[in-house]
Amino acid sequence: MRRLHNFSAGPCTLPLEVLETAQRELVDYHGAGMSLLEMSHRTPPVEGVRDAAEAALRRLLGLGEHHHVAFVAGGATFQFAMLAMNFLTNGRLGDYTHSGAWAKKAIADGRKIGRVNVVWDGTPDDYMTLPDPASVSSSAGSQFLHLTSNETIGGVQWKSFPACEAPLVADMSSDFLSRPVPLERFGLIYAGAQKNIGPAGVTVVILTDDMLAACDGDLPGYLNYGGHVQNRSMLNTPPVFQIYMVKLVLEWLEARGGLAWAEQAAAERSGILYGVLGGSDGFYRCPVDERYRSTMNVVFRLPSEELEKRFVAEAEAAGLSGLKGHRSVGGIRASIYNAMPVAGVEALAGFMSDFRDRNG
Template sequence: MARVYNFYAGPATLPVEALQEAQKNLVDYEGSGLSLIETSHRSKEYDAVHTATIDLIKELLGVPSGYSVLLLGGGASMQFGMVPMNLMPQGGSCDMTLTGSWAKKALADAKKLGTVHLVYDGGDSAFTTLPDPASVQSSANSSYLHITSNETIEGVQWKRFPQTEAPLVADMSSDILSRPLSVDQFGIIYAGAQKNLGPSGVTIVIIRDDLLERAPDSLPAYLNYRTHAKSGSLYNTPPVFSIYMVKLVLEWLQRQGGLGAMAERNRKKAALLYDAIETSGSFYRCPVDPRYRSDMNVVFRLPSEDLEKRFVTEAGATGMIGLKGHRSVGGIRASIYNAMPEEGVSKLVSFMSSFAQAHA
C-alpha cells in the first residue's frame, strides 16, 4: 500500500516504524500467545510497557527528581478542569493567557471553578501573535499561570516561556517532545498524545510533587492527581494500546537522536514551508507574526476561498491529505509534527509552487 502524506492536526501521522512494530505484535505480543490489548493491565507484559513508557518520557525530557509522570484518560480537555480542581482552592484565583482556540477552552473551564485573571488577551490581534514572555507575570496570590505552548488552529507557538512566581502550567498537546525544554520551569505539563506521541486515548501529565498536596480530598478519586501518582497511573484500567504506541514512538524518537536532533529537523521542515509562503509574491500569505510562527502547524491563506478549496482537492489527489484549515478560521493548515518526514514537506512545497504558477 502506498501511504499518503498526512497533514491532519490530530490524530496525526505516526512513524511508520512504530506502526509496523505494533502490527507485528498485534495478535501475538512477543510470543505471549495473546495480544497486549487482551492481557491484564496487571500482567508482567503490560507492566514492562507501562514502566518503560514513563521511563522514556523522563529520559527524553530530562524530567528531574521531584516530579511525577502520569498516564491518564480524558484527553487534554479533561485537564482543563482537573488543573483548577486540583491546584486552585475554593475561592481562589489563577492567571491565564488567551492565545487561541485551545486556550479559550481551558479558560472557560477554569472560570467555572474560580476567579481567572487574564494576563494576556490575543483576541485583538485575532490570535496571530504572542506577548514577550518577560512581560507575562503572575498576579498576587495566584494558584498558577496557564499557557498553551502551541495553538494548532491559529499556528502560534511560544519560543520561550514566562518566568513566573506562581507555578507555570502548560498545555503542550501539539508540540511536546518536539524540542528540548527545562521541565523545572513548570509546575505541570500536560499533553494529549494524538499529535506527537501516539494515538488518542492517553494524556501525559508531568506534575511537580509538591503540587500533588494541593488536591482537596473532596475531589472524586479519578479527578485527583494524587490518586494516580500513588497508584503509578494504574488506579483503573489504563488505555493499554495507546500507551504501548506511545512507547514505540518514544523509542523511535530515541533512534532519531533525541529532542535536540528532532528540534533541528522540525525547524528545517518549518523553514521550507514558511520560505515557500514568503517567496510566493502575494499568492500565499501567513497571518502569524514571524516571531511566533509554529514549527508544528503552518497556517496560510490563498487569494480566495475557491482557490483554497481547489488547493486542498488537488493536493489530496496527489497523496497529501488533511490540509484544510480548521472550520473556525478557514484557509490551509499543514501540520508537520515529529513523524512528518522532510520529503513530505518538500512534496508540499513543490506542489505549492506549481499550483501558484497555474493560478496566479
C-alpha cells in the first residue's frame, strides 16, 4: 500500500491506526451483525459511540460539569450564523477580532443577525500579524468576544488569549486539541472536525452553563444550542460515522499523551519547516509575523508563481500531496495537524532543500 503524505488543510490526514480500525469494524460493528453506518441512532451501540466520544473529549480538555458538548452538522461555517442567532438577536452586541479569511466570514454572518463590533482589525497588515492579547478588551454589554484561534488560510495563530470581561468564543477548527488552552476564559468553542480530529461532516461545540442560559429560546429547534445539549446530540439523526471517527481519533490522541504530546509534536513539526524557510537565503519566504506563525498551517512563497506551480507538481509526484496554497492567496501551504507524522514533515523538508538547490 502506498500512502501519500497529505498536507491538505482539510479534510486532514488521519492516523493510519484509526483508518485501519474503522476498516476492521466497518461491515460488522462489534458483532452486531451490521455496520454502524446502517444502525438507528437510537440503538445502544450508536449511543455508546457518542458517549465515548464525549468522554474522551472531556478527559483531554479537563471539562467539568459546567461544560456541555454537542456534535452538530454543518461545519464551522454553519456556526458563524448559529452563534449569532443564539446570542445576538433582540439587539444584543457581539465583539469580534478580524484576523483573516475565516474571521471575516464569521463577522459577515454576525452582522446579518445582530450588532457586531470589531475590536481589532488586521486589514492594514494584510492579516499577517495579531495584536498583543493584553491590548484586546470587550465592549460594555457585549455577549462575547469572538476570535479565530488559527487562520487556516493565512497561517496566523493566537499564541495566548485575551482576558476580558466578556467570555471568549473561538473558532478553533484548525488547531483544536493541538495544545492546552485556558478553558476558564472561554464561553464557547467550536471546531469543524475535518481540520484536525476527523472527517468532514461534524462540528464539535463546547459551551458553558452561562452561555447555554443566554441562548435565544425562540429559535427553531436545530438552530438552538439548548436543543442539542438537552438531546445529547440526538435531536435528529446525527452524523454517526463522523462522530465514530472523531471518537477513534480522540482515543488515539489520548494514548499518545493528550494535549501535552500534541503541543510538543506541533512545535517539532513546525520547527522543522520554519527552519528550512529561515535557512533558505530568501528563496522561501514566510510573510507571517514570526511571533504569530501557525504551528498547524505553514504558509510560504517562492520567488515566482511559475516556481510555485513547479514546486507543487514535483512535490505531488514525490508523494507530498495538498501543498498548493488557498486559491484566494496563492503560494504554498503545508498543513501539519496532529496526525501528520514527523517523517512526513522531514520528507517535505528534504524536498524543499533539494528543490531550492536545483532552482535557487
